[in-house]
């Protein structure tokens with residue numbers, strides 16, 4: 001029988017010499033890079049948040065990474081996050097990006113934009129739907145109106161004509177009205193009825209008003225995480241299309257570094273583009289020269305925004321890929337393929353008939369952007385032998401054209417099919433999409449651990465900093481593709497030297 005061997009077991013063991021903590025950390029560990037970056041960050045905004053007095057505090061640099069044998073309580077870390085870090089983390093993220101720009105990893109001249117939905121911590125059955133609230137509010141208002149009409153003829157109607165829709169009842173107005181009624185001598189029945197309004201209906205009305213205020217422009221929100229909106233997720237494990245409370249997270253990347261992020265309540269990407277780029281400009285005091293995005297961002301409003309701000313937009317539009325197909329290009333009946341005489345403002349159909357301009361109109365987008373459209377109509381389609389191939393309309397063929405949008409699309413198409421456009425298109429899958437892949441699949445960051453927009457955003461900022469440092473560390477260790485060499489500021493000399501030092505250590509160890 002083999003001899004049983006146990007590890008040395010002595011509880012009173014002491015060490016003769018104190019150990020150096022950093023000896024336990026390998027030379028090529030990312031922790032060393034984090035240390036250098038944390039030491040180089042300007043944390044004055046965090047320091048200003050400490051009031052002084054009382055027990056000594058842990059240094060914020062220590063709480064941000066290695067504790068050096070200190071053992072802060074989890075409450076200390078949580079307090080640090082919610083009191084000091086929440087306000088400063090976005091500024092710290094900007095500082096890390098500025099370091100990367102100075103080191104030559106980033107230029108901030110090009111941004112690859114994309115969005116994904118990340119689930120909120122809230123339960124999926126905590127929903128509040130706008131339609132439901134509005135429906136119940138209307139019913140409640142009707143009940144209140146009936147009681148008020150019983151109590152005081154004519155008050156509830158506000159001299160409103162019968163055919164007009166009733167004006168919504170405001171809780172503040174209702175309180176004043178109840179107070180006025182209570183000042184008068186009323187019968188017992190009337191007093192009882194008005195008490196029902198005061199005790200039962202008024203709190204419910206206030207609750208509905210609060211729901212609508214929280215909803216803002218959204219159609220839903222979660223009771224436990226009011227900043228989260230119910231959205232259809234790609235990750236639908238139950239395969240039932242159930243909506244879940246989530247955030248639309250938008251990121252901008254360059255060389256697979258996250259250069260900007262923001263959160264939005266609306267699930268559609270095109271509405272997020274303008275505020276996202278405004279946020280980028282606010283963070284770096286400049287717009288990127290080029291933006292690359294998928295067709296979700298290709299709206300007239302966004303193209304116009306890029307034109308005004310001198311941004312070259314390699315941004316697709318919904319029909320971009322279809323337009324490249326032969327079947328589309330050879331279909332002479334499509335409105336996009338009809339000959340257009342710009343000087344005389346008419347289209348020509350395959351039968352040679354003119355579609356004359358018969359009027360103009362406007363279209364309003366979800367966020368109020370107004371587009372101008374023109375309508376063109378053929379003079380007589382009756383008896384046309386090509387009618388079955390051309391259109392299904394009962395009368396003459398009528399088309400709606402947005403000339404401005406077509407001009408933007410033409411410009412975008414030229415950019416996207418140019419050599420530079422092809423290069424950007426080929427890079428898109430390895431830019432934001434790869435970052436999301438890393439984030440959600442590899443790092444399992446697909447559900448937030450906090451409630452509330454501020455906390456969730458702070459959490460993602462910490463993640464984005466860690467992600468960028470991880471990428472920086474990998475690039476520093478990649479001897480096949482070394483980091484670009486640039487003249488860097490003295491402040492960064494230490495950081496640069498340690499990044500240069502890693503590969504040497506690895507080679508020596510080999």
Ligand code: SF4
Nearest residue numbers: 349381384387390397
């Ligand atoms: S149906 Fe009208 S618009 Fe279409 S090809 Fe015939 S004439 Fe032209």
